[in-house]
Amino acid sequence: EQRRQYDLCHGCRLCWNLCPVFPDLFDLTDSVQGEMEQISAGQFSQIESNCFQCKLCWVVCPYTSPHEYNLDVPRMIARSKFVRAKNEGIKFSKKIIADQDRLAKLAGGALAPFTNFANSFPPTRIVSELVLDINRNAKLPEYKTQTFSSWFNKHYGTCLKPSDNPVKKIAFFPSCTIDYNDTQIGKAAISVLAHNNVEVILPDHQCCGMPLMDIGEYDKSVDKMNFNLNSLSALIDQGYEIVVAQPTCTLVMREDYPQMSENKELSQKVATHTMEIGTFLTQLAREKLLNRDFKKPLGKIAFHVACHTRAQAMGINSPRLLGIIPDTQVDTSEYCSGHDGSWGVGKKTFPIAIKIGEKLFNNLSKSSPDLIVSDCPLAARHIEIGTGIRPIHTVQALAAAYGLSGEQ
Numbered sequence: 001e002q003r004r005q006y007d008l009c010h011g012c013r014l015c016w017n018l019c020p021v022f023p024d025l026f027d028l029t030d031s032v033q034g035e036m037e038q039i040s041a042g043q044f045s046q047i048e049s050n051c052f053q054c055k056l057c058w059v060v061c062p063y064t065s066p067h068e069y070n071l072d073v074p075r076m077i078a079r080s081k082f083v084r085a086k087n088e089g090i091k092f093s094k095k096i097i098a099d100q101d102r103l104a105k106l107a108g109g110a111l112a113p114f115t116n117f118a119n120s121f122p123p124t125r126i127v128s129e130l131v132l133d134i135n136r137n138a139k140l141p142e143y144k145t146q147t148f149s150s151w152f153n154k155h156y157g158t159c160l161k162p163s164d165n166p167v168k169k170i171a172f173f174p175s176c177t178i179d180y181n182d183t184q185i186g187k188a189a190i191s192v193l194a195h196n197n198v199e200v201i202l203p204d205h206q207c208c209g210m211p212l213m214d215i216g217e218y219d220k221s222v223d224k225m226n227f228n229l230n231s232l233s234a235l236i237d238q239g240y241e242i243v244v245a246q247p248t249c250t251l252v253m254r255e256d257y258p259q260m261s262e263n264k265e266l267s268q269k270v271a272t273h274t275m276e277i278g279t280f281l282t283q284l285a286r287e288k289l290l291n292r293d294f295k296k297p298l299g300k301i302a303f304h305v306a307c308h309t310r311a312q313a314m315g316i317n318s319p320r321l322l323g324i325i326p327d328t329q330v331d332t333s334e335y336c337s338g339h340d341g342s343w344g345v346g347k348k349t350f351p352i353a354i355k356i357g358e359k360l361f362n363n364l365s366k367s368s369p370d371l372i373v374s375d376c377p378l379a380a381r382h383i384e385i386g387t388g389i390r391p392i393h394t395v396q397a398l399a400a401a402y403g404l405s406g407e408q
Contacts, residue, residue: 002044002080003036005071008063010034015057019336020050020352021077022057045084050349051077052340053214055251055311075259078213085216093132097342098211099220100176104143108180112143135350139381141181148179148186152202159201160190166199167289170280171235173228173253175246176207182377182393189245189277189395191404196284196291201240204231208249211341213256225257225267232270242274245395247308247376250276254312276309278318278375278394285324295403297327299370304360304383304391305334306376318375318394325401331367335360337379344382354385361386373397 009015010029015022024047032038055074063069096103107115118124125136134140152160170193178186193200205228209221232242232253244250254271261267275283284290303319310316319330337360338344338353345353364372365387372391374380380391392400399405 001076002041003039005073005076006039006044007034007036008069008071009073010036012063014060014062015073018056018060019052019054019356021047024050045080048077048080050343050352052338052343052349052353053078054307054336054340056307056336059307059310081214081216082218083216086218090215090217091133094215094342095217097132097134098215098217100180100207100211101224104147104176104180108143108147109145112145115143129347133347134345135347138345138350139385140345141177141381143180144183146183148174148183149202151183151187152190156190156200159199160194161199162194162197165197167197168280168284169199169238169240170201170243171203171232171240172200173203173205173208173232173242173244173249173274175244175249176211177377178245185245185377185393185396188393188399188404192281192395192398192402195402195404196281196289198284201235203235203242208252210248210252210256213252214341214343222260225260228253229257229261229263229266229270232274233266236269236273241280242270243277243280244274245277245375245393247276247306247312248378250274251308251312275314276312276317276375278309278321279314281398282315282317282321285321290324291402292324294325294401296401298322298325298397298401299328300367301328301330301371301373301397302364302367302369303330303332304337304364304372304374304376304379305332306374306379307336309375310334318373322373322394322397325398328401331369333360333363335363337374337376337382339376339378339382341378344378354382357382357386365389371397 006025028039028043028047053074057073058064061071063071119140128134129136174186190200206224209224212221253274257267258271281290301322305316319332322328323330336356338356343349372383372389373394374383374391375394384390
C-alpha cells in the first residue's frame with residue numbers, strides 16, 4: 001500500500017512544497033527512477049518520521065476518496081507508525097510526553113509553579129533536551145494550578161443554564177490543552193456561550209488521544225477514544241451537540257474515531273454531532289440566534305486558519321463569524337505553523353518546524369494587524385515565536401467584542 005500510494009505521489013508532485021516528507025520522498029523515488037519495488041520499508045519509515053500529521057497533503061490531493069485511487073497519505077503513515085511501534089517499541093521519553101492526562105497530574109495543580117519555573121529555566125531546558133528530546137528553544141505550555149474543568153465545576157456545577165429557555169444545548173469538550181494549559185480560552189468560550197443563551201455541560205472526558213496516536217501508541221489511544229465515545233454518545237441521546245474549542249480534537253473525533261473504532265455506529269454518531277465552536281456559533285448566526293450586541297470593534301485581524309480546520313472540510317467559519325463584528329476587518333492565512341505537538345518541539349525537528357511556519361509568520365505580520373487570531377493553541381506558540389505577538393482564540397476575540405470578562 002505504501003508503494004501504491006507513493007507511486008501516485010511520485011507522478012503527481014502537487015505536495016512537493018508542503019512539508020519535509022515529500023521532497024525527501026521524491027529524492028528517494030527519483031534515485032530509483034520511480035521503481036518502487038527497489039525501495040525498502042525501512043527507507044519509507046525514515047521519510048515518514050518527518051510527517052507531523054498536518055493533513056495538508058490530504059486537503060490538496062486530487063486523488064482522495066471518492067476517487068478510485070483513494071489516496072490518504074497521512075492515514076497510511078499513521079498506520080505505518082502503529083505497526084512500527086508495535087514491532088520496535090516506543091521510547092520512554094515519548095511515552096511521558098504523549099499521555100497528556102497523566103502528565104498534567106504530575107506537572108499541574110500544586111506543582112504548576114515549579115513546572116513552569118523549570119520550563120523557563122535554561123539549565124533545566126538543557127537537561128530536558130538531553131533526556132526528553134525537547135528543543136531548549138521551543139515554547140512549552142504553561143500549567144495552571146486550577147484546571148478548566150475544576151473552574152467550571154466550581155462555578156456552575158454539572159450544568160450552566162443561562163435561562164429557562166436556552167436556544168441550544170451543548171456538551172463542551174475542552175481538549176487537554178485548554179483543560180490544563182490555556183484555561184483562559186475555555187473560560188472565554190463559556191462566557192460567549194452563556195451570553196448567547198446556550199446551555200452548557202462539561203462531559204466526562206479524557207484527552208482525545210492524538211498525542212498517543214502521534215507516537216504510535218495504539219492501545220492507549222483506543223482506550224481514550226472508547227472512554228470519550230461512551231461519555232459523549234450518552235449526552236447526544238439527551239439532545240446535546242458536542243462542541244470543541246480545538247481543531248485537532250475535533251478532527252480526531254470526526255475522522256479518526258470512525259476509522260479506529262470497532263463500533264462504527266457509535267463512533268459515526270459522535271462524529272456527526274461534533275463540531276468546532278466557531279462552526280457552532282456560525283450556525284447560530286445563520287439561524288439568527290447569535291447575539292449581535294457587540295460593544296467594541298476589533299479593527300484589523302490577521303486570522304490563521306488551522307490545518308486541522310481545513311482537513312475537516314466543514315468550511316472556514318471562525319473568520320466569517322468575526323467579520324460580523326462592526327468595524328472589524330479579517331484577513332486569513334492558510335499556511336501551516338509547523339506545530340503538531342511533540343514533533344514541533346523536538347530537539348532536531350523544532351528548527352524545521354519554525355522554518356515551515358515562516359510563510360505564515362510573514363503573512364500574518366505584513367499588514368501590521370491589531371490582533372492575530374488562531375483557533376489552534378499549539379500553532380499560537382509558534383506564531384508568537386515567529387511574530388512576537390501572542391495570538392488569541394476566536395472566542396477570546398468575541399468575548400472582547402462583547403465586553404465580557406471571560407469568567408462569568
